[in-house]
Amino acid sequence: MTLPSSEHAAGASGLVPPPGCPAHAATGPGGRTRLHGPLAETDPMGLYEELRAAHGPVAPVLLEGDVRAWLVLGYTENRDVATRSTQFSRDPRIWHGWTSGEIDAETSPLVPMIGWRPDCVNADGEEHQRLRGAVTASLDQFDHRGLRRHINRFAHELIDSFCEKGEAELVDRFTEQLPMLTLTHLLGMSEEGAPRLVHAARDLFKATETSLASNALVIESLEQIVRDKKRSPGHDIASALLAHPANLTDEEVMQHLRLVLLAGYETTANLMSNVLRMVVTDPRFRGSLAGGQMTLPEAVEQVLWDEPPLMVCPARFANGDTTLGGQHIKAGDMLLLGLAAGNVDETIRPDPATPVHHNRAHLSFSAGSHECPGQDIGRIIADTGIDILLTRLPDIVLAVPEERLTWRSSTWARHLTALPVSFAPRPPRGAQLPAPLPAPPPRTVGRPATAAPTETARAAGPAEPAAGSPVSAPSAGASGTVPAAGPGTAGRTEVRPRWWRRLGRLLRRR
Ligand code: HEM
Numbered sequence: 001m002t003l004p005s006s007e008h009a010a011g012a013s014g015l016v017p018p019p020g021c022p023a024h025a026a027t028g029p030g031g032r033t034r035l036h037g038p039l040a041e042t043d044p045m046g047l048y049e050e051l052r053a054a055h056g057p058v059a060p061v062l063l064e065g066d067v068r069a070w071l072v073l074g075y076t077e078n079r080d081v082a083t084r085s086t087q088f089s090r091d092p093r094i095w096h097g098w099t100s101g102e103i104d105a106e107t108s109p110l111v112p113m114i115g116w117r118p119d120c121v122n123a124d125g126e127e128h129q130r131l132r133g134a135v136t137a138s139l140d141q142f143d144h145r146g147l148r149r150h151i152n153r154f155a156h157e158l159i160d161s162f163c164e165k166g167e168a169e170l171v172d173r174f175t176e177q178l179p180m181l182t183l184t185h186l187l188g189m190s191e192e193g194a195p196r197l198v199h200a201a202r203d204l205f206k207a208t209e210t211s212l213a214s215n216a217l218v219i220e221s222l223e224q225i226v227r228d229k230k231r232s233p234g235h236d237i238a239s240a241l242l243a244h245p246a247n248l249t250d251e252e253v254m255q256h257l258r259l260v261l262l263a264g265y266e267t268t269a270n271l272m273s274n275v276l277r278m279v280v281t282d283p284r285f286r287g288s289l290a291g292g293q294m295t296l297p298e299a300v301e302q303v304l305w306d307e308p309p310l311m312v313c314p315a316r317f318a319n320g321d322t323t324l325g326g327q328h329i330k331a332g333d334m335l336l337l338g339l340a341a342g343n344v345d346e347t348i349r350p351d352p353a354t355p356v357h358h359n360r361a362h363l364s365f366s367a368g369s370h371e372c373p374g375q376d377i378g379r380i381i382a383d384t385g386i387d388i389l390l391t392r393l394p395d396i397v398l399a400v401p402e403e404r405l406t407w408r409s410s411t412w413a414r415h416l417t418a419l420p421v422s423f424a425p426r427p428p429r430g431a432q433l434p435a436p437l438p439a440p441p442p443r444t445v446g447r448p449a450t451a452a453p454t455e456t457a458r459a460a461g462p463a464e465p466a467a468g469s470p471v472s473a474p475s476a477g478a479s480g481t482v483p484a485a486g487p488g489t490a491g492r493t494e495v496r497p498r499w500w501r502r503l504g505r506l507l508r509r510r
Contacts, residue, residue: 028062035061035071035312035336041409044311048073048341057345058325061336063411064109067102069334070327071312075345075363077325078337081316083368088316088335089124090370092116095317096332113314113412114334119255121263121370128369130246135256136373138240142186147377148384154181155388160428163392167399170389170419171273176202178385179268179378186377187257188225188236197221201261222257226250260374266413268378270309273416275300275386277405280398280421288355289390296390297383298357305349305356308364311340312412339363392429396421 026039026047033051034040040047048071051059057074072078081088093116097103105111116122120131158177162168180201184194200221203214225238230250233239237260241253248256278285278299285302288294294302316335323329342363344352356362365372372378390396399420408415 028066030060030068032060032062032068034066035069035411036064040411041407041414044409044414045340045344048338052341056326058327058329058335060327065103067097067108067110067334069315069336070324070329071336071338071341072325073338073341073345074325075342075348078339078342078363079367080324081335082337082363082366082370085124085369087319087322089319090128090316091122091124092315092317094319094332095315095334096330097334117255118252119259121259131248131252131256132369132373134241134244134246134248135260137244138237138256139260139374139377141235141240142377144376144380147182147186147380150185151178151182151381151384152388154178154185155385156392156429159389159392160430163423163426163428166425167420167422170276170421171269171416172418174385174389175272175276175419176269178272179265179381182377182381183261183264186237187222187260188229188234188238189221190228193221193224201265218258218261219254222254222261223250225257226253263372264374264378266415267309268381270413270415271300271303271378272382272385273419274303274307274309275382276389277416277419278303279386279390280396280419281402281405294355294357296387297379300379300382300386301360301362302355302357304364305343305359305362306352307414308339308343308362310364310413311338313337313339313366314412337363337366339366392426393421393423396423 026034026037028034033047035047051061051071052073055073057072057077059071059073061069061071063069072081092098092114095114098105103110105115120128120135123131155174155178158174158181162173168174177198180198181194184197184201189197197218200214200217204211204218226242229236229238229242233243238253238257241248241256279289280286285294285299289296289299314336316337318329318331318333318335320331321329324335329335343349346352348361349356365375399422405419406417408417
């Protein structure tokens with residue numbers, strides 16, 4: 001999923017080119033609307049609504065290189081396409097574009113998204129069941145409590161790395177890091193090798209000039225995991241895929257490790273960024289969270305409805321001529337699931353402002369036989385990570401005007417590029433470990449031993465807010481309601497015994 005992308009500033013903020021501007025023409029051959037370019041990138045939701053008004057629930061569109069496709073906008077039509085797998089195939093080899101010369105398979109930036117690969121995404125029927133069975137078994141082996149424990153540790157370590165500064169850029173330091181750390185761990189990557197893979201995989205997604213080299217490194221690392229796990233299996237996805245009765249070849253195992261990394265990383269990072277952006281920009285959203293009208297998992301669900309991490313899902317191919325949403329679809333035509341458009345279809349959401357956080361019927365994980373098998377893991381990473389962040393830094397506020405937020409966009413997804421926040425500086429959690437038992441009082445006559453209780457109080461660090469209300473109310477200012485560093489933390493520079501410092505380091509590393 002190396003997505004062609006470009007950067008732009010916030011939302012529908014006047015940056016949309018004026019209608020008819022030839023430099024930004026949104027229509028191409030045949031009067032079809034382009035699903036890429038400035039208009040699609042700055043205001044995709046607006047574009048979907050224009051398409052819906054002009055064509056109904058299924059609209060003809062153009063992808064990069066003016067490749068023709070149908071964008072499914074209706075909620076019911078999206079479900080139809082996703083669930084009628086005999087009519088709408090996931091195998092791109094039946095697409096007529098490969099033979100009609102509509103696409104250059106060597107150079108088109110669409111190939112990473114719609115090209116065939118030997119994985120479950122590109123398979124139908126029995127072959128899909130064989131491959132997907134192995135993937136779901138490898139994901140289901142992780143019990144949620146154990147998973148949360150790992151995410152917990154990664155989240156605290158990440159927060160420890162910036163909490164003393166009183167400011168952080170959360171996309172780079174948190175929302176892109178946590179899913180990658182978790183996924184590389186689940187895949188079976190060793191702790192020593194993980195940072196290299198994390199770095200390469202994040203670069204791969206940014207579609208920079210080093211992306212090709214990063215892709216090669218990701219493949220090489222995953223192949224190495226396969227070799228290692230064949231020798232010494234562990235409790236991880238790679239080992240489970242290798243051991244599964246579906247008898248995946250080494251190449252298939254590697255391809256599915258890559259798929260899990262690609263399918264799980266960017267989507268989960270987007271989800272976390274989108275939730276945190278809502279927390280720091282929307283007082284109503286933050287107020288509902290702080291006031292208990294909406295739990296954090298419900299807030300995540302609301303964002304899944306409103307801003308799906310994958311806005312457009314590639315792709316289905318018609319097995320035969322058919323009609324959908326009033327359009328005549330020909331055998332071999334390409335259809336794209338418009339997940340974001342379907343989620344706000346007025347037939348199911350007459351008023352998009354009405355909260356739907358208690359309802360999980362959105363399309364963000366798609367539907368049917370290919371419905372995301374990692375959705376629980378994605379939700380757990382997002383819930384746990386955000387909960388810990390807001391519990392430790394309940395006073396975070398946006399550090400720049402909202403209009404300065406920027407996105408990297410493509411036909412498929414929008415990624416917030418940065419979320420700078422500020423908060424009252426706090427000591428790292430490692431420094432808040434319980435202090436060692438006080439040393440016995442010195443044998444000096446007539447002097448009370450006051451040092452030990454003070455030391456214990458210092459080690460306890462600043463009070464954390466009560467569980468269940470991790471986030472402070474919207475009115476809280478940057479240095480607002482939460483004490484900056486808690487009583488007694490200022491004197492934390494005292495020299496500790498070497499063994500104590502080593503214990504602290506060890507515990508932080510666990
Ligand atoms: C919030 C996070 C996530 C979102 C929004 C998301 C969304 C999606 C979507 C829309 C699909 C396409 C389904 C289709 O073609 O109809 C998909 C497929 C898939 N996802 Fe996720 N995903 C997320 C997290 C994850 C995670 C964490 C993992 C793995 C740990 C994962 C593994 C997969 C796999 C293996 C597939 C392919 C399934 C198949 O074709 O049978 N996803 N996901």
